[in-house]
């Protein structure tokens with residue numbers, strides 16, 4: 618089979634053309650479809666299946682989220698799933714197997730990485746499933762940035778850690794494909810090759826131009842800033858970043874996630 622013809626077909630084509638969708642039509646996403654998407658998520662490779670999702674349906678529940686993070690357009694999606702790292706159920710299951718298990722210790726880096734990776738794979742499978750159903754989606758990291766506030770607002774029990782909102786619905790926009798680093802940055806054969814500084818700069822320029830010509834921040838951030846400026850702000854060290862980091866770290870630690 619030739620790669621060129623495969624690119625135009627089925628699943629590969631859906632993956633190669635996927636974009637995050639942040640504006641949705643009002644068409645509802647029924648419970649059957651929601652369950653199908655979650656079931657497809659569950660088919661991702663897994664180790665402990667240390668995740669849970671909570672569908673945010675009730676307008677009052679949704680209002681609580683908007684009160685926390687502001688009225689972001691994707692929060693009007695017909696299907697919003699709060700993706701949680703479920704250390705609670707995982708730890709309870711381990712406890713049934715043995716009293717002295719790793720999640721009861723202070724040190725379990727392997728299990729931590731595996732739990733996070735499998736949760737990401739679960740979420741990505743749901744993203745692809747949505748595409749296969751001609752639905753769009755976007756991942757939002759609001760819960761990860763304010764896990765304690767989300768936990769309280771949604772009355773989550775201890776050790777159920779809210780990480781992401783996956784917003785799904787029928788697309789009401791058709792944005793361009795967003796930039797990606799060249800394949801050569803990611804794919805190495807036999808030995809790792811550092812991209813040169815010029816190559817890194819060239820990609821940053823390309824990404825800046827692509828986002829600016831899409832009007833990305835105007836559309837989604839209601840901002841006139843250039844994308845490059847936004848990136849600088851996003852990754853710069855600051856007092857507020859430090860505060861967020863220690864709040865998140867403290868909440869994670871108290872939830873049994875040691876990072």
Ligand SMILES: Cc1cc2nc3c(=O)[nH]c(=O)nc-3n(C[C@H](O)[C@H](O)[C@H](O)COP(=O)(O)O)c2cc1C
Pocket residue numbers: 635636637638639755756757758759794795837
């Ligand atoms: C872990 C993670 C967190 C994200 N958080 C947000 C977010 O909070 N808000 C948002 O608008 N998009 C968010 N996104 C979506 C990215 O902005 C988007 O995937 C990226 O800009 C590339 O665009 P594309 O998905 O259309 O190719 C997130 C994506 C990931 C993987």
